[in-house]
Amino acid sequence: MAVSDTATESAAIGPPPATTGFLGWMRKNLFSNVWNTLLTIVCAYLIIRIVPPLVSWLFLDATWGEAAPQQCRAAEGACWAFVTEKHRVILFGRYPFLEHWRPLLGICVLLTVVLTSCFRRCWRPWIALVWIGGLGAFFVLMFGGDVPIGLRAAAAAAAGAFLIATLRSSGSTRSLLFGATALFALLALAAGPIFRVIDGVLNAAFGTGPLLAGATGIWFEIPTGLGFVSTSLWGGLPLTLLLSILGIVVAFPLAILLALGRRSKMPLIRMFCVGYIEVIRGVPLISLLFVGSFLLPLFLPRGVEISDLLRAQVAIIGFSAAYLAEVIRGGLQAIPRGQFEAADALGLSYWQKMAKIVLPQAITIVIPPIVNTFIGLFKDTSLVSIVSLTDLLLATKDIALADVDWRAFYAEGYAFIALIYFVFCFFMSKYSQYLERQFETGRQKRR
Amino acid sequence: MQPIITMRGVDKWYGQFHVLKGINLDVQPKERIVICGPSGSGKSTLIRCINRLEEHQKGQIVVDGVELTNDLKHIEQIRREVGMVFQHFNLFPHMTVLENLALAPIWVRKMPKAEAEERAMFYLKRVRIAEQAKKYPGQLSGGQQQRVAIARSLCMNPKIMLFDEPTSALDPEMIKEVLDVMIELAKEGMTMLCVTHEMGFAKSVANRVIFMDQGQIVEQNEPHEFFNNPQSDRTKLFLSQILGH
Numbered sequence: 268m269a270v271s272d273t274a275t276e277s278a279a280i281g282p283p284p285a286t287t288g289f290l291g292w293m294r295k296n297l298f299s300n301v302w303n304t305l306l307t308i309v310c311a312y313l314i315i316r317i318v319p320p321l322v323s324w325l326f327l328d329a330t331w332g333e334a335a336p337q338q339c340r341a342a343e344g345a346c347w348a349f350v351t352e353k354h355r356v357i358l359f360g361r362y363p364f365l366e367h368w369r370p371l372l373g374i375c376v377l378l379t380v381v382l383t384s385c386f387r388r389c390w391r392p393w394i395a396l397v398w399i400g401g402l403g404a405f406f407v408l409m410f411g412g413d414v415p416i417g418l419r420a421a422a423a424a425a426a427g428a429f430l431i432a433t434l435r436s437s438g439s440t441r442s443l444l445f446g447a448t449a450l451f452a453l454l455a456l457a458a459g460p461i462f463r464v465i466d467g468v469l470n471a472a473f474g475t476g477p478l479l480a481g482a483t484g485i486w487f488e489i490p491t492g493l494g495f496v497s498t499s500l501w502g503g504l505p506l507t508l509l510l511s512i513l514g515i516v517v518a519f520p521l522a523i524l525l526a527l528g529r530r531s532k533m534p535l536i537r538m539f540c541v542g543y544i545e546v547i548r549g550v551p552l553i554s555l556l557f558v559g560s561f562l563l564p565l566f567l568p569r570g571v572e573i574s575d576l577l578r579a580q581v582a583i584i585g586f587s588a589a590y591l592a593e594v595i596r597g598g599l600q601a602i603p604r605g606q607f608e609a610a611d612a613l614g615l616s617y618w619q620k621m622a623k624i625v626l627p628q629a630i631t632i633v634i635p636p637i638v639n640t641f642i643g644l645f646k647d648t649s650l651v652s653i654v655s656l657t658d659l660l661l662a663t664k665d666i667a668l669a670d671v672d673w674r675a676f677y678a679e680g681y682a683f684i685a686l687i688y689f690v691f692c693f694f695m696s697k698y699s700q701y702l703e704r705q706f707e708t709g710r711q712k713r714r
Numbered sequence: 715m716q717p718i719i720t721m722r723g724v725d726k727w728y729g730q731f732h733v734l735k736g737i738n739l740d741v742q743p744k745e746r747i748v749i750c751g752p753s754g755s756g757k758s759t760l761i762r763c764i765n766r767l768e769e770h771q772k773g774q775i776v777v778d779g780v781e782l783t784n785d786l787k788h789i790e791q792i793r794r795e796v797g798m799v800f801q802h803f804n805l806f807p808h809m810t811v812l813e814n815l816a817l818a819p820i821w822v823r824k825m826p827k828a829e830a831e832e833r834a835m836f837y838l839k840r841v842r843i844a845e846q847a848k849k850y851p852g853q854l855s856g857g858q859q860q861r862v863a864i865a866r867s868l869c870m871n872p873k874i875m876l877f878d879e880p881t882s883a884l885d886p887e888m889i890k891e892v893l894d895v896m897i898e899l900a901k902e903g904m905t906m907l908c909v910t911h912e913m914g915f916a917k918s919v920a921n922r923v924i925f926m927d928q929g930q931i932v933e934q935n936e937p938h939e940f941f942n943n944p945q946s947d948r949t950k951l952f953l954s955q956i957l958g959h
Contacts, residue, residue: 603804605800605802605804606804606806608767608798608800608804609798609800609804609805609806610806611765611766611767611793612765612767612793612796612797612798612800612867613793613817613818613822613866613867613870614790614793614794614818614822614870615817615818615821615822616790619821619822623817623821624806627808628806628807628808631808706808
């Protein structure tokens with residue numbers, strides 16, 4: 268009896284008033300002491316002053332759909348009619364207006380390739396084919412004209428043959444073959460620029476003139492039936508996406524090599540990697556872009572031209588690779604010595620040890636800072652506007668806002684591209700969290 | 715019989731510190747050697763020189779007819795034939811147990827994946843842990859991890875097994891399960907070099923016990939003689955300290 272008494276008694280005692288529920292939460296988090304109470308009041312004031320006007324400017328008083336600039340000026344709120352009117356030049360820059368479906372389709376192809384590669388179960392050798400195909404399709408769409416096939420076809424065929432061999436082999440031959448596949452695929456994709464660079468060097472040394480560049484299409488060219496559009500007319504979102512996606516995809520493996528090289532026991536390789544990383548990190552991206560677009564042409568022999576786009580792309584890749592290399596080196600340093608020793612003791616070669624044991628663990632550790640670098644790279648692509656490449660930002664500023672009637676609505680224009688940037692950056696940050704969860708499963712305890 | 719490991723006048727320094735001083739050692743095939751000694755005596759360094767995790771600076775080491783030099787080919791050749799078990803297991807945490815075991819056969823021995831996994835399962839059964847094949851190392855106890863580590867080495871069909879204090883990072887109740895596996899291995903005729911303080915294991919399994927101090931082999935003998943009739947004072951002191959408690 269006595270037992271049940273105490274039981275009912277203790278059950279009857281509820282929590283002290285106002286430590287639970289909404290009031291309790293407020294008391295605990297917003298008004299726990301004088302300082303917090305003050306802060307709460309100040310914040311509440313700011314929110315009341317800022318949010319309602321912002322909402323009415325953005326949505327309630329805004330002019331939506333199609334409208335004349337006069338209507339916009341009469342209205343109190345944002346002029347989204349400006350975006351409706353100008354979204355095509357913002358998104359595609361100077362690209363010929365009637366051909367806008369090409370960059371649009373190109374963006375879709377690029378994004379499909381990227382999204383496919385995001386799934387862990389797609390991380391198989393065949394993803395290389397998806398990338399080659401996707402990038403190839405993108406360039407064909409964007410360039411149009413006659414696609415020189417000649418040597419490219421040979422390189423593509425070689426890449427295909429090596430890929431089939433890769434899929435059938437195992438062990439270290441597999442990695443070798445896969446390397447060959449990647450090399451030939453790169454050659455197939457970028458035959459033009461690669462040959463032009465080789466031409467440049469050969470011409471400077473021996474005065475041979477354009478030797479190889481013409482050979483890209485030495486056998487035949489396939490007419491696409493689309494008008495040729497040179498890279499100087501590319502712009503807007505496809506340009507931003509191309510610069511950042513290729514930047515990420517090429518800089519990442521380069522960065523791994525640089526990071527490994529910096530820890531190499533071979534003094535020459537180590538010195539080169541340290542030198543490269545320190546020099547590039549010591550220089551702002553803007554100056555690299557300037558060097559690429561204004562200084563480099565002075566050294567190139569006459570007749571050899573490399574497009575502004577390619578030069579900016581190379582600058583971005585080289586720049587991000589240096590930063591990424593240091594991030595990855597941080598990950599490498601976090602791997603316990605025992606992991607290296609165990610791999611050595613099993614007889615794994617250096618590259619097997621790195622590829623199978625060390626890098627997978629090191630990169631998992633540094634996923635957050637890697638994605639950080641990628642997000643930075645994505646936003647840094649807007650710097651190419653200073654070498655007059657019409658990326659999203661410059662397309663908004665120089666083309667959309669160049670129209671006298673609409674000049675007043677810059678805030679709306681910038682808000683629109685800010686939204687685009689935000690969507691991509693937000694996706695990257697969410698994806699990094701997904702990756703971290705993926706790799707965390709089943710091994711919470713790390714040695 | 716031709717010794718499978720020969721060490722002749724091996725010296726090694728860490729900076730100024732002389733860890734190994736003129737080590738001479740011959741190991742016959744199927745021999746089971748226990749190496750003991752106080753910490754810092756160079757016993758771990760000694761066996762780590764055998765598969766070149768440490769580099770010796772003077773003298774000659776020949777393993778299975780191949781001399782250890784800076785030649786990477788020789789080193790890899792020797793490492794394929796020499797298995798090693800570490801104090802801290804050093805399993806690969808990002809791979810399942812099965813992947814840990816199949817990795818080296820696939821990549822080093824160029825074995826087809828299915829065959830490598832079959833072999834992995836075979837050795838997992840031998841260390842009585844087959845049901846854990848799909849788990850990650852972090853989900854296993856210390857004793858289980860060490861048995862996986864032993865199985866991982868065995869998957870390479872090594873001619874020699876090196877054990878570097880395999881039980882000193884384990885909780886006491888897990889030591890036996892690991893020692894049992896090692897005893898079985900010894901019975902099957904594996905050449906073993908084992909750095910350990912498990913004197914029971916030394917008495918029952920070893921056919922030679924080596925005592926090291928300050929980088930030198932002070933005394934070596936068959937276990938019965940070693941424990942009952944130690945020759946040097948240093949050995950007597952060491953034995954009284956570790957057997958006394």
